[in-house]
Amino acid sequence: MLRTNTAEDSTLVLLKNLIIFSIIALLLSSCEKKVQIPTNKIEQKDSTTAEMAKLNRLLMEVEEREIKEYIENSPLHFKQSELGFWYAVEKQGTGQQIASGDKVRVEYEIRTIAGDLCYSFMGQNGKTFIVGKDSHHRGFHEALTLFHSGEAATVIVPSNLACGAMGDTKKIPPRAVLVYRVFSITTAIKN
Numbered sequence: 001m002l003r004t005n006t007a008e009d010s011t012l013v014l015l016k017n018l019i020i021f022s023i024i025a026l027l028l029s030s031c032e033k034k035v036q037i038p039t040n041k042i043e044q045k046d047s048t049t050a051e052m053a054k055l056n057r058l059l060m061e062v063e064e065r066e067i068k069e070y071i072e073n074s075p076l077h078f079k080q081s082e083l084g085f086w087y088a089v090e091k092q093g094t095g096q097q098i099a100s101g102d103k104v105r106v107e108y109e110i111r112t113i114a115g116d117l118c119y120s121f122m123g124q125n126g127k128t129f130i131v132g133k134d135s136h137h138r139g140f141h142e143a144l145t146l147f148h149s150g151e152a153a154t155v156i157v158p159s160n161l162a163c164g165a166m167g168d169t170k171k172i173p174p175r176a177v178l179v180y181r182v183f184s185i186t187t188a189i190k191n
Contacts, residue, residue: 063158063177066113076154085139086156087146095149096187100132107184113177136163140180149187155180
């Protein structure tokens, strides 16, 4: 038996098409990118960055005062390097000048600027290393390149050229200005 289209069938087809159209329109509208309105979060980030920069400047000023006071109370005659550390040669060496990449043996102590002993590498515990290969003690490694084999010296290194904001997580505290007392430098192998 054949069925003829009735008003009821037309309404169902129309309703079905309307539902399909609505679903497609809904899907398409949900894929549309929404414009985000800027908030003040950028200003907060800029404010935080500015505050951190201000805090860092203040901490650097404190370190500079500590170094200046140390130098004023020391009998040694310190010179400031272009990099920002201070050094004083206590005993002139007669050997070759140390260069980055040289293998050296150094007897030295590391103290905080307040005088607290962090490490001692003396006598048999002297340390052998390649100059310029340690990022934590960059200032010290740079200072070594100013010296000759056989010299003794004192080097004052600000925290940003020593172990930085974290220290070494063992004996060197965070943001510590370090004083390296070098008792002996020997060039082991010239590279």
